[in-house]
Amino acid sequence: MRDYDSLIDEAWPAFERERSRGWTFRYAGGVTKRANSVLPLGERGDIEAAEAFYADRGLPCAFSMGPGAGEGLDAELEGRGYGLVDPTLIMAGSPEGEPRHRVRIEDEPWDGWLDTWWSVDGRFTDGLESARRICTGVKARYAAVEEDGVALAVGRGVPQGDTVGIYCMATLPAARRRGLASSVLRALVRRDEHAYLVTTESNTAAQALYRSEGFEVRARYHYRVR
Incomplete structure (x- = not known):
């Protein structure tokens, strides 16, 4: 199986990182748990040190519990x-077919791209610059x-x-059910490329879309937060 823990960490980079034995403490202004959580891979780290790291930054301590998390850690955190x-869910596949809509592709996010993504996926009153x-890390x-x-x-x-x-991946509510997300996905995955993505277990609509494009569940993760 691919090392999805490391792939996700690389693709969504925190701009402050601190190593503690085999663990990595990640911080990115509090924007998304993915970039503001402990990645507990390799040698066992120190839970108290992790808690102090996030307390110093005014955040709850969160652990990303993916396929590579140390054995027994999840139960220990639950006990604490x-x-x-x-x-x-981590889903992977190789979508086929050409986009059915014209898709603009750039090497940097432009303001309109950011506005749409943040209006749909942003869970914070601020933090867009973080x-x-x-994204551009x-x-x-x-x-x-x-x-x-638009x-x-x-x-x-x-x-x-x-x-x-x-x-x-985000679509404005008024523009849904038109196949636009499928066109975006197909445009992002070039011919003969393998792809993976993540979606929450509760988002069944997104899972149905991704399965229709050839993606299947390959692994899972969750967070432990206190």
Whole structure:
């Protein structure tokens, strides 16, 4: 199985990172748990040190519990009062077919792309600049279906060796059920590329879309937060 823990970490980079034995403490202004959580891979780290790291930054301590998390850590965190948050599916596949809509693709996110993604996926009253910094922390391509200068559906693709990570898939509510997301996805995954993406377990509509494009569940992760 691919090392999805490392791929996701690379594709969604925190701009502050601190190593603690085999663990990585990640911080990105509090924007998304993915970039503001412990990645507990390798040698056992120190839970108290992790808690101090996030307390110093005014955040709850969160652990990303993916396929590579240390054995027994999840149960230990549960015993310490850490709640299970956001069970998530990692899906992978190779979509076929050409986009059915004209798709704009750029090497940098433009304001309209960011506005659409943030209006759909942003869970914070502020933090857009931190989100932009996360997105542009690695090389990526940005796609959108536009009408009258408005990005109706957007997505982000991160080339990672022989695969591409798909992130930031979002469609404006009024533009849904038109196949726009499928066009964005197909445009981001180039011919003969393998792709993966993540979606919350509760988002059954997104899962149905991705399965229709050839994606299947390959792994799972969740967060432990206190």
